Amino acid sequence: MPAEPPIEVPSRLSEAYALLAAGPIVPIAGGTDIMVRITGELGPLPERMLDLSRLDALEGVALELGTLVLGARTTYTEIRRSALCREHLPALVGAAATVGAVQIQNRGTLGGNIATASPAGDTLPVLLATDAEIVVGSHRGERIVPAVAFFPAYRRTALAPDELILRVRIPLLTGREVRFRKVGTRRAQAISKVVMAVSWRSHGKTAGWSDVRVALGSVAATPIRAAGAEAVLEGARPTPETADAAAEALAAELRPIDDVRSTAEYRRVVSARILHRIVRDAGSW
Amino acid sequence: MTTRTLPYPPIAPERSAADALVVDPGSLTPGRTRGYPLRREGPSKLTGAAKYTDDLIFPGAWYGATIRSTEPRARLLAVELDPDADWSKVVVVTAADIPGENLVSAIKEDQPVLVPIGGEIRHHAEPVALLAAPDRETIRRLRSRIRLVTEPLPPVFDPELSDHVFARYEIGSGDLEAGFAAADVVVAGEYRVGHQEQLYIESNAMIAVPAEDGGMAVYGSLQCPYYVHKAMRKTLGLASDQARVVQAETGGGFGGKEEYPSIIALHAALLARRCGRPVRMIYERHEDIAATTKRHPAVIRHRTGVKRDGTLIAQDIEIVMDGGAYCTLTPVVLSRGALHSGGPYRCPNVRIRARATRTNTPPNGAMRGFGAPQVEFAAETQLNRIAERLGISPAEIRRRNAYELGDVTPTGQTLRDSVAAQEVLRLAIEAADFERIRAATGRVAVERRGSGEVPAGRLRSGAARTASGIGLALGWHGAGFTGSGEVHIGSVASVELTDDGRVRVLIGSTEMGQGTTTIFPMMVSGELGLPSEVVEMAPVDTAVVPDSGPTVASRTAMVVGGLCIAAARRLRAEVEARNGGRPFVEVYRDDAARHGRTRVDQRFEPYPGIEFDDATYRGDAYPAFGWAACVATVDVDLDTGEVAVRDVVAVDDVGRVIHPILCEGQVEGGTLQAVGYATIEEIKLEDGRYLNDRLATYLIPTALDAPRLTTILVEAPFSGAPHGAKGVGELPMDVGAPAVVAAIQDAVGVWITELPATPERILAALDVATRPGEVRSATAAGTAGTAGAAGTAGAAGTA
Known part of the structure; x- marks a missing residue:
């Protein structure tokens, strides 16, 4: 491992702000991402680092x-x-x-x-x-x-x-439900192939959902919200028809890629199915 | 004898952690568990005192690094050092600096130690130059200032399209055409398996230390000290006593430290010779995965003729293995693959055609199972598909065909003793309650399909979230070396009574976590009537121990163990004879005081009645076989295709169990490695380069992915060995993957014919199987499998 970059250890936010303003400096907290880079194998080392542990x-x-x-x-x-x-x-x-x-x-x-x-x-x-x-x-x-x-x-x-x-x-909204699902290569220590969180507010059995959010990771260049699927679910009840339409909409709007962990097709299909499953479970059918 | 290990019950905490006794590591004394000695090197490993290669300190040592090709195939025109960089404080070594032959000692000597100017670069990670410096920072700075001038050449990546054949075998018996003519049903199938990385915990490491007399010592992580010794003599032009190889504590091998350590030792030694000081070559994980050997990928095609009752009558098998860029051990891997490819079943009419070819990918080599896991996955999946086709249970078709005493293999070998195929099969079926569970999973599957809910549409979930399945596989593994290998090597093992009255075992067999240093004292002490704790193991140092052959092929307990037992018997007889026939245990100390040292060297002698013709591939391919059965239970997530392997029953006949705990450990570890091979372990390639060459991307099962394991050990002793042992290391690796794939099929109804059975492949196969208007057994889908591509791999082809 090459020599460590110099590390600043401020104990007050104002000091940290001053160091950042004087930049370039890379903050480090747990270090679980940064330490991988410090081997020098995956790109240049940071010139200076900002240890956040005393803030x-x-x-x-x-x-x-x-x-x-x-x-x-x-x-x-x-x-x-x-x-x-x-x-x-x-x-x-x-x-x-x-x-x-x-x-x-x-x-x-x-x-x-x-x-x-x-x-x-x-x-x-x-x-x-x-x-x-x-x-x-x-x-x-x-x-x-x-x-x-x-x-x-x-x-x-x-x-x-x-x-x-x-x-x-x-x-924290009253009546909000949030569901999370990750699909990885193994049961621990795996970067996700698809990761999804869905939230909605329900207002009783007969009323439709409101404030629906469908968010995904590993299916685009950034974490994203799926507007098409959200539009289908907004105001709807968790019926089989709703689930089908939401899954179709999600599959239609996603543009994932093939990479070392999975394929575009798998990510698209599995995203749709997970969403379908979440709606199915919410509707208890 | 059958010993049976059930999963350990959960441990009930008897007292709080705070009350637990704290044991000072220094006070650990030899103990026993279940009546057997503790692992000899266990305390030092547990306390961190064990010295692995990177823990060894040699004052003044420099760090070495390897400059590798970045192209799959090219002509090397020049190695240029940037004139603006300071090269005065480092050394650079190229092929021109090699004093002896620029070849890595192997079966066919085709691999250069470093590619010479004008020579051909044949793979993406090929070593071209070496660099040593006093510190790693200098290496990091200067390695990018070495430029390889090359002229690209067209690479070959498909082993079936390569015209360079490393090895070819044809094995036949009976009349194939007559066999097919007499068959009621003919089933064809194509199976594909990819690379597998050994993924030992400790990456490859070597330190070379030059001696004043011009000799060279290397200390390293390795399986086969005398392979490295031979390579050093050849490439460095050293006399036998000038080359010294010392094994450091070794953190796993699995075949990955069988041949590659020779290359690292040579690289370190060339640098050490050049700079006149010790040089450390410690691979980081990325380099280790990117450059060192893997399990051979293979394509295996079966055409099988069967009678309506399931009796096998004709097998036509074609195997193509991808050797990678150099020959390494490929001919012997292919040979074992060809010899095991029919599975443990009698069949009167057989043709096996096998070839291994060269591609512009890093060389493939030894890995646990050595060609057998590839072909046995194919053979077992083929047999399971035949059973499905005929409507026979997978258990029943195996009972009808599995070898029994007196049966003859395709090489004409009559199985004269130690045949436990039927016994391991019966025990596995009983212990797993296979037939009852399979009936239950079958009923659930019928109900599920009848409900109209599953198979669901491609973008929908079904009523059931998961499906369970159970699968069975049976396997065999030739014990020790193939054919006449053992005769050619002529291994030696020694037992001595030292002049100060200690008993010491001298073998070149290595401990790499599997238990060598624990079981040899047991075997020898048993013959001498001593407790095993008093028997010492000499350090694995070529200056001290004889060449006992490589620590490979599950041969250590069987072959070297047999030699040590014979040596111990001779030692005992000699000592007792000159002491009036009094027992060894009573007289050995006095005997040593009076007569000084007594050392017995035992050389391998051919097992009586075992003969093999390497030219015609007829005869006794192995002195004996180990037999294994595996039943796996899986849950498949129907939304995602994720597979959870829940339970595995592993039944392994190892001939003789020496240390049940270590033996079970081998079965458990081999089974888990097979589960990884079956489900997630996969190397993806682009232009001959491994894309996932890091621990973050090459994934193996974690503790959470491990199934509940039930291990049953069976003893059908091999009469040719004094203790009857047949080896255990590789056997469990052969049967896990086909059992898991059969369980997946039982759960979801599709055969995955390409390993690993990833969720991507499972969903693609289900998609093909359920697409309206298409035949379920889509042959086209079965042949397309490009690793990583969407929806190409899939269902099995049928006739």
């Missing part, structure tokens, strides 16, 4: 006025163990449980998953499906970016070079 402002899970707030440095293990997450957003707990192995879950963070912006990031479809907001900060102040707008292109984020991800805010 307490990035920690913690809290409930604030109907919003679940997770610090950027919240690890997958903390999400899995968090009573608040388990009660209010079990789909996020489910997603965290599918990331890597236990060791990775102990180190890897929600903020890191967002910053890496992999199209296969396992928590990202949950954030998109729950209208999560990413709070970012810099010496210029804080701003809020909706998760759906945070991933403009392949492995790109809406972050300016001097900005840091601070926390994630997830509004």
